[in-house]
Amino acid sequence: MLGKCIKKASSIGQTMRFSSGDIRRVTLIPGDGIGPEISAAVQKIFEAANAPIAWDPVDVTPVKGRDGVFRIPNRCIELMHENKVGLKGPLETPIGKGHRSLNLAIVPGVVQSIKLITETASRNVASFAFEYARQNGRKVVTAVHKANIMRQSDGLFLSICREQAALYPDIKFKEAYLDTVCLNMVQDPSQYDVLVMPNLYGDILSDLCAGLVGGLGVTPSGNIGKEAAVFESVHGTAPDIAGQDKANPTALLLSAVMMLRYMNLPQHAARIEKAVFDAIADGRAKTGDLGGSGTCSSFTADVCARVKDLA
Numbered sequence: 001m002l003g004k005c006i007k008k009a010s011s012i013g014q015t016m017r018f019s020s021g022d023i024r025r026v027t028l029i030p031g032d033g034i035g036p037e038i039s040a041a042v043q044k045i046f047e048a049a050n051a052p053i054a055w056d057p058v059d060v061t062p063v064k065g066r067d068g069v070f071r072i073p074n075r076c077i078e079l080m081h082e083n084k085v086g087l088k089g090p091l092e093t094p095i096g097k098g099h100r101s102l103n104l105a106i107v108p109g110v111v112q113s114i115k116l117i118t119e120t121a122s123r124n125v126a127s128f129a130f131e132y133a134r135q136n137g138r139k140v141v142t143a144v145h146k147a148n149i150m151r152q153s154d155g156l157f158l159s160i161c162r163e164q165a166a167l168y169p170d171i172k173f174k175e176a177y178l179d180t181v182c183l184n185m186v187q188d189p190s191q192y193d194v195l196v197m198p199n200l201y202g203d204i205l206s207d208l209c210a211g212l213v214g215g216l217g218v219t220p221s222g223n224i225g226k227e228a229a230v231f232e233s234v235h236g237t238a239p240d241i242a243g244q245d246k247a248n249p250t251a252l253l254l255s256a257v258m259m260l261r262y263m264n265l266p267q268h269a270a271r272i273e274k275a276v277f278d279a280i281a282d283g284r285a286k287t288g289d290l291g292g293s294g295t296c297s298s299f300t301a302d303v304c305a306r307v308k309d310l311a
Helices: 035-048 074-083 119-135 153-165 178-187 199-212 250-262 266-282 296-309
Strands: 024-029 053-057 085-088 140-145 172-177 194-196 220-224 229-233
Touching: 024 035, 024 074, 035 053, 035 250, 035 266, 035 296, 074 085, 085 250, 119 140, 119 153, 119 194, 140 153, 140 178, 140 199, 153 172, 172 178, 178 199, 220 250, 229 250, 250 266, 266 296
Parallel strands: 024 053, 024 085, 085 229, 140 172, 140 194
Antiparallel strands: 220 229
């Protein structure tokens, strides 16, 4: 499904082409709260799998410039430009101070909101969906929309999807209303293969899907652009359990698996993914959010052992 898995996409394919034997540097943003714990877990598992990845950890805590404005440190931006690939843990969202006693008046006849959508962006994400299906052995791409109501915005998106579908005769194309997909997803998600949709629908539907498979603690995601990509867990910082060895590293780990496939390292990705799934199925090391009594450390150790056995 293309929801949180693809927040920003392009028509360039979703795999970086370079020798699988190369050591690749990845910018690592551990994040806040449980972020450092689950990031360390990913690093240990990658080491156990002998994945050809070298990490460049970076702190993204905003720093105050000479002009008094807080910005992300330049080093983080420089590393992303250099490495082109990043793995990001959860980050706290700063809360602004706002304005006191702000009065707002709505004037009739004034445009109050516009839902922006472009042909270029629609074509990019549609092309990405079909390329993803082709490269991953998927057979059907379904465009999710509300063109019956949002006739101009979703109508444009749907027409572009139809145009792109004609370029991929080996991939079956279907269309479905968002509300219908939500109903069917809860009742029988197996009827869908690859879903492509505008950003807002993907943001909502992907969380629904996360609820079907165990929650945000096991849900990976990726932000893929023309020249760079950042993969991240979609859950929050969970400050209530930070530093207590209770965090589930699965979401960030599976995001890292997506990263490996993007970097043309499918064998390493498959080994780690199988080890994770086997550990969860076994149940002995499951963390509390999945109904188990395991810790972040015990789950990590279990996955490491399974990865080595699969070598």
